[in-house]
Amino acid sequence: MKSSDYISAPPGTGNPARREPWVVAFIAVLGLVVLPLMNGAVPEGSAFHLSTFQLGVFGKYLCYAVLALGVNLLWGQTGILSLGQCLFFALGGYALGMHLMLMIGKLGQYHADIPDFMVFLEFPKRYPSSGGLPPHWIPFRNPLFAMVAVVAVPAIVGAAFGWLAFRSRIKGVYFSILSQALTYAATLLFFRNDFTFGGNNGLTDFKTVLGYDVNLPSTKRALYIASAVLLLLVYGFCRWLTTTKFGLIQRAIRDSENRVLFSGYATAHFKLFVFVMAAVIAGLGGALYVPQVGIINPSDMGTDKSLEAVVWCAVGGRGSIVGPILGAIGVNALKSYATHSYAEQWPYFLGILFILVTVFLPDGLVGIPARIRSIASRLRPAAQPTEPTPPAAP
Amino acid sequence: MKPIPVKTIGAALLALFLGAARAADTVKVGVLHSLSGTMAISETSLKDVLLFTFDEINKAGGVKVGGKPYMIEPVVVDPASNWPLFAEKAEQLLVKDKVSVVFGCWTSVSRKSVLPVFERDNGLLFYPVQYEGEELSKNIFYTAEAVNQQAIPAVDYMLGEGKKKFYLLGSDYVYPRTTNKILKQYLKSKGIPDSDIEEIYTPFGHTDYQTIVASIKTFSGGGKACVISTLNGDTNVPFFKEFSNAGLTSENCPVVSFSISEDEFRGLPAKALAGHLGCWTYFMSIKSPENAKFVGDFQKWLLAPKVTGTDYTVAGVDPKGRVTCSPMNLSRMGVHLWKQAVEKADSFEVDKVRVALVGQKFKGPAGEVVMQENHHLVNTAFIGETLPTGQFKIIKTIKKVAGEPFSAKFLGAN
Numbered sequence: 001m002k003s004s005d006y007i008s009a010p011p012g013t014g015n016p017a018r019r020e021p022w023v024v025a026f027i028a029v030l031g032l033v034v035l036p037l038m039n040g041a042v043p044e045g046s047a048f049h050l051s052t053f054q055l056g057v058f059g060k061y062l063c064y065a066v067l068a069l070g071v072n073l074l075w076g077q078t079g080i081l082s083l084g085q086c087l088f089f090a091l092g093g094y095a096l097g098m099h100l101m102l103m104i105g106k107l108g109q110y111h112a113d114i115p116d117f118m119v120f121l122e123f124p125k126r127y128p129s130s131g132g133l134p135p136h137w138i139p140f141r142n143p144l145f146a147m148v149a150v151v152a153v154p155a156i157v158g159a160a161f162g163w164l165a166f167r168s169r170i171k172g173v174y175f176s177i178l179s180q181a182l183t184y185a186a187t188l189l190f191f192r193n194d195f196t197f198g199g200n201n202g203l204t205d206f207k208t209v210l211g212y213d214v215n216l217p218s219t220k221r222a223l224y225i226a227s228a229v230l231l232l233l234v235y236g237f238c239r240w241l242t243t244t245k246f247g248l249i250q251r252a253i254r255d256s257e258n259r260v261l262f263s264g265y266a267t268a269h270f271k272l273f274v275f276v277m278a279a280v281i282a283g284l285g286g287a288l289y290v291p292q293v294g295i296i297n298p299s300d301m302g303t304d305k306s307l308e309a310v311v312w313c314a315v316g317g318r319g320s321i322v323g324p325i326l327g328a329i330g331v332n333a334l335k336s337y338a339t340h341s342y343a344e345q346w347p348y349f350l351g352i353l354f355i356l357v358t359v360f361l362p363d364g365l366v367g368i369p370a371r372i373r374s375i376a377s378r379l380r381p382a383a384q385p386t387e388p389t390p391p392a393a394p
Numbered sequence: 395m396k397p398i399p400v401k402t403i404g405a406a407l408l409a410l411f412l413g414a415a416r417a418a419d420t421v422k423v424g425v426l427h428s429l430s431g432t433m434a435i436s437e438t439s440l441k442d443v444l445l446f447t448f449d450e451i452n453k454a455g456g457v458k459v460g461g462k463p464y465m466i467e468p469v470v471v472d473p474a475s476n477w478p479l480f481a482e483k484a485e486q487l488l489v490k491d492k493v494s495v496v497f498g499c500w501t502s503v504s505r506k507s508v509l510p511v512f513e514r515d516n517g518l519l520f521y522p523v524q525y526e527g528e529e530l531s532k533n534i535f536y537t538a539e540a541v542n543q544q545a546i547p548a549v550d551y552m553l554g555e556g557k558k559k560f561y562l563l564g565s566d567y568v569y570p571r572t573t574n575k576i577l578k579q580y581l582k583s584k585g586i587p588d589s590d591i592e593e594i595y596t597p598f599g600h601t602d603y604q605t606i607v608a609s610i611k612t613f614s615g616g617g618k619a620c621v622i623s624t625l626n627g628d629t630n631v632p633f634f635k636e637f638s639n640a641g642l643t644s645e646n647c648p649v650v651s652f653s654i655s656e657d658e659f660r661g662l663p664a665k666a667l668a669g670h671l672g673c674w675t676y677f678m679s680i681k682s683p684e685n686a687k688f689v690g691d692f693q694k695w696l697l698a699p700k701v702t703g704t705d706y707t708v709a710g711v712d713p714k715g716r717v718t719c720s721p722m723n724l725s726r727m728g729v730h731l732w733k734q735a736v737e738k739a740d741s742f743e744v745d746k747v748r749v750a751l752v753g754q755k756f757k758g759p760a761g762e763v764v765m766q767e768n769h770h771l772v773n774t775a776f777i778g779e780t781l782p783t784g785q786f787k788i789i790k791t792i793k794k795v796a797g798e799p800f801s802a803k804f805l806g807a808n
Contacts, residue, residue: 053489057482109529120528120572188597192566200567200598201503202477205510215514293478295507300478339479340486343472344710347430 020322024235031062031228036221052217057336059224059292061329062231066285068312068324069234070278075310076318077242078274079254081176083306084183085282088154090301092283093290094190095153097203098137099146100214100291104207116205117198134196143210150287151280158279159272166268166275171257180303190298202297209291220292227288231325234281238321250274315357317364326365418703420467421457421742423448424487426498426508426519429710431475436721437500439657440522441470442711443722444497446695447729452703457733459740465703466729469493477507484508488515494742495520495732497725502526502568509534518744520728523721524652524674526572527799533744535751535769537724537731539675540797542804545573546580547775547792548650548673549622557620557648559590561610563633564624566595573624573652576801583805600629603636611640614647621649630654634666644669644779655719659784668782674720675773675795676760677786685759688726689718717784723759730756731765761793770797 035058038050067089074080101115108116114123114132124132139145161182165175193199212219241247252260253267261267290296299305309328316327334353338346361367425444427437448466456463469491473480480499487493488511495518499505502525512519512533524539549560560581564570574593581591592613594606613619625633630651637649649670654662656678678689696713731754736742739750754765764772775795778786798804 051489053485056485060478060482116528117568120568120575122575191597193568193571193595199571201506204503204506215510294481294510295477295503297477297503299476299503336482336486339472339474339483340469343429343470346472 024322028228028232032225032232036225039217040221052220055224056220056292059220059227060289061332062224062227063285063289063292064309064312064332065325065328066227066231066234066288067282067309068316068328069231069238069321070281070285071309072313072318072321072324073238073241073281074274074278075313076320076324077238077247077254078250078271079257080271080275081172081310082179082275082278083176083303083310084179085278085309086306087183087186087301088158088279088282089286089289089305089309090186090190090296090298091154091157092150092286093296093300094197094203094286095140095149095283096146096287097206097290097296098140098149098197099143100206100209101198101203102133102137102141103209104205107207108205115198115203117193117201118196121193123196137196147287150283154279154283155276158276162272162275166271169268180306183301183306184303187298187302190301198297200297202295202300203290204295204297206291206294214291214294223288223292227292230284230288234284235321235325242321246270311354313364315354315364317366319363320366323364323366330365418456418465419462420704421459421464422467422469422491422493424484424491424493424496424498425468425470426473426480426483426487426496427500428475428504429470429472433475433500433504435661436657438710439716439719439722440497440500440725442696442699442716443692443718443725444468444729445470445699445701445706445708446692447726449695449699449701450691451729451733452701456703457736459736459742466701467704468701468706470706473504477503480504480507481511484511484517484519485515488512488517494518494736494744495747497522497728499523500721505529505534516744518732518747520725520732522724522728524569526569527801528572530769530799532748532769535728535731535765536797536799537728537763537771539720539724539773539775540770540799541573541576541801543675543771543773543775543795543797544652544673545577545622546804547795548652548671548777549577549580550792551671551673551777551790552620552622552648552650553584555620555648557618558586559613559616559619560586560592561613561619561621562591562593562624563606563610563621564595565600565626565629566597567626570595570624570626572801574622576805577622579801579805596625596629598626598629601632603633607633607636607640607642610637610647611642614642617646619647621647623649623651624653625651626653627658630658630662631666634670638666644671650777654780655721656717656784656786657719657722660715660717662784664780664784665782667780670780671789672778672780672786673775674778675771675775676718676720676723676758677776677778677788678718679778679785679788680760680776682759682761684757688723688759692716692718727756727758727763727771730758731763766796768797768799770799772796 035050038048039052039055042049067085071085074082110116110119112119118132127134130138165178170178189195190197191200206214208214209219249265249270253270257267312327312331313324315331317323338349342349425441427441428434429438429441445468448468452465456465469487471483471487473483487496497520499521500523505521509531513531517533519534521534521536521538524544527540562574562577564574578591610621651672654672655674696711696716699708699711701708731751734754735747735750739746751765752767756763761774766772772794775792776788777790778788781787
């Protein structure tokens with residue numbers, strides 16, 4: 001028996017595996033080629049023109065989808081519910097944001113060499129030797145260093161936290177609470193102005209990315225394409241991982257960790273590796289998110305944002321690979337639409353949706369076809385006489 | 395939790411179907427205030443007062459351009475206290491809805507988030523909440539109090555009362571930091587030595603003020619001290635409780651708060667703050683015919699909220715226990731100034747309106763305001779004493795204070 005025989009589709013789905021490559025290829029072409037062309041090549045005013053604004057919003061959703069894939073890798077594939085994934089998303093964002101801040105140069109409000117917030121917090125007095133720039137900011141002048149930091153910082157923080165947590169066999173709801181505490185503590189830390197990352201306002205008012213004006217439609221298009229490529233790569237990676245022996249152990253840990261442990265596998269190491277991978281994925285998503293939305297601040301690493309990411313996975317269908325992407329894009333698109341068209345009522349709509357999905361679609365949106373099939377099969381023998389319901393006990 | 399507004403949802407859906415028919419020409423304006431999330435408690439009031447002002451202007455014949463009246467049609471969005479969403483909604487208003495002007499933002503971080511959007515798409519934003527300054531965008535008009543229209547008059551008043559020691563206490567974010575930095579320089583220029591100025595910050599949501607109040611008690615031993623507070627929102631409750639528990643009063647050590655207005659007292663116990671001071675460019679208790687009309691009309695509008703001349707359905711307005719406050723007054727000032735500028739420029743075009751805005755005057759509830767070349771108002775500053783009812787008794791009026799965003803300029807003048 002090959003190990004791939006164990007690779008089960010998510011519970012409830014039929015066997016769409018054969019169709020999936022075509023669907024993915026179609027969506028990839030649509031997202032990577034058609035949409036950018038509709039923005040760049042189709043003239044404005046045409047019915048097929050896609051505005052730069054809309055493309056930018058799509059780019060943001062794609063970054064959220066990357067984050068959701070990371071959450072799913074942990075929760076859906078390994079059974080670790082982390083409520084702190086936005087910490088890593090924000091750390092990646094901050095790492096690139098620091099570079100973007102330094103690239104503003106003299107274009108800020110104070111026309112100084114250092115970012116504006118360092119001027120009004122009087123950093124030149126605190127760090128006179130570097131003209132006001134804290135020492136840990138200096139290497140971020142180099143874009144390569146910043147890109148390495150985008151991966152390395154979430155990885156290191158993830159490894160340190162994961163090592164301590166998994167080594168102590170912290171599991172289930174206790175791990176969830178700890179991860180939430182971690183991101184909350186980080187939020188409070190980043191809120192502090194003395195922490196040298198811009199406090200509550202965070203990092204904003206970027207001017208250029210790698211020398212290109214962030215406000216140009218072509219730059220926005222490039223960032224969108226980069227996000228789409230990243231999402232495709234992360235999707236491919238997650239998909240590939242499920243076909244490996246590693247993926248098999250992942251799911252075994254999810255379904256019964258003790259059995260895996262007693263079979264002689266050091267589950268803590270596997271979990272740590274997955275946790276670090278998820279942190280890196282989140283960091284990469286965050287790094288592309290920041291130049292597209294133009295701001296990163298501590299509220300982006302808040303517990304509520306991390307919970308939202310978990311909700312996307314649940315809505316889309318955790319356990320499957322497409323589900324979290326569908327959930328992240330779907331929920332955010334709905335939010336974008338509703339906060340504009342139903343500004344006063346939208347929280348009710350979204351709340352009702354979440355309740356309906358958890359009650360009626362435990363497998364999320366990707367579970368809908370299987371759900372319909374099971375309902376249909378139940379309806380067919382419905383011709384048989386049904387037993388009368390017993391009266392309720394007094 | 396508020397009950398689900400079934401009626402308003404129904405009405406909204408109905409309006410959606412009937413929306414096609416419409417009589418007069420309209421001009422779209424954006425309302426960019428959080429209606430959900432942490433800031434909703436403050437910003438919803440600004441949304442309400444903006445809709446009220448649109449109604450007020452529409453009832454009086456709308457905005458006249460090219461000899462034709464245009465009804466103001468609001469486009470209300472909810473950026474949900476989420477700063478990146480602020481930028482997205484701002485761009486949507488400018489690019490998709492093509493609004494002529496946007497009224498919005500409360501926190502500095504939300505303004506910082508949308509500033510690049512307004513500059514890129516050449517939009518127009520009116521910002522109505524006291525802030526730290528050190529910013530000037532050609533696309534933003536700040537009807538808000540600058541530091542020299544709120545903090546400096548308050549400190550001047552305290553100096554006049556014979557106070558010699560200043561305890562600067564704030565939440566740790568950019569507004570308190572910048573304000574206190576400016577105040578320290580200002581106090582030094584008035585001959586207050588460094589040793590008589592204390593500067594302390596507490597994180598958001600901080601509740602344990604025992605140590606801080608103890609240090610204030612020691613600091614205020616001689617009776618010559620006061621506290622300048624830029625504490626934000628909920629943290630005021632534990633602070634003032636601890637303050638009065640320690641035997642400190644407005645007699646032996648008054649507190650001037652910059653972030654508490656009448657609207658905040660809807661959620662804070664005013665009794666604990668009674669006797670302490672506030673400083674704004676508007677108080678609900680101002681006695682003027684313009685203010686009586688503003689407060690009266692607004693209260694009436696709340697009972698049957700609508701925007702005359704448009705098919706916009708007003709939803710989510712709570713008429714119970716409503717008050718007016720400075721950010722609300724300044725929101726309304728912004729709409730009137732914009733309307734006058736549009737009529738002067740005879741165009742809705744941002745570049746023309748921007749030019750016409752400078753020099754616009756409006757006689758508001760707190761006296762006449764003038765829009766200056768630096769996009770800030772000449773306004774009247776008031777010092778008020780908090781009453782147990784959550785209102786302020788005006789104890790000092792400082793007329794014609796010209797707002798100046800850059801501290802280097804007004805500090806240099808002293």
